[in-house]
Amino acid sequence: MILTASFYAEDTVEVAQRLIGCFLVHDTDAGPASGRIVETEAYLVGDEAAHSFGGRTRRNRAVFGPVGHAYVFAVYGNRYCFNVVTGNRGGEAVLIRALEPVDGIALMQERRGTSNPLLLCSGPARLAQALGIGLACSTMRLTDGRLTILLPDSMPGYLPIPDDSIARTTRIGVTKSRDLPLRFFVRDNRYVSRQNRKMGQ
DNA sequence: GTATCGATGATCT
């Protein structure tokens, strides 16, 4: 079942946690590719690390748009990061940081140039490349169409992830608002981008 | 036009 706008319109931190275990799916002309979300980060109003903090620009306009739409941005040159617009305050989003590859693995391998499963979707720019997500996907609606997110019970053979298997720490790579505990990931899952990060590091 | 800066990743040790 595809996640609806009302799912994304809840509190952004809550949505970041509830997205763990859901499936990100991108169906392109080259074929479908999908993975299970195992790591997310929340970016909030009043949060200096959030792109919306400095106000609206050409780059971040998607994050001020409707919830349930994609916000994709370029960073460090030719790399892209995929977010979902969330919350009910405007300018909030959840960054998808890692997937466990599920479907279309041959296509992901081709796009990424490696067959190592741990290097396909473990990191925000890696998963964007593996799923063929670029700037053209920004502002796209995720509640229908070819780029969507599905509930954890949508795929046979996968069980929902219990709350006590979800760890919460500070975020990766940010230089501002470093101490906010806004990162969620599946404990002991080998597809998470950084395994043993402790609070405050 | 030009300088600066990353919500990174690959490649070392």
Place this chain on the structure above:
DNA sequence: GATCATCGATACC
């Protein structure tokens, strides 16, 4: 853990 390649977006002149 540390270093660095790399380039789009932005801010400022």
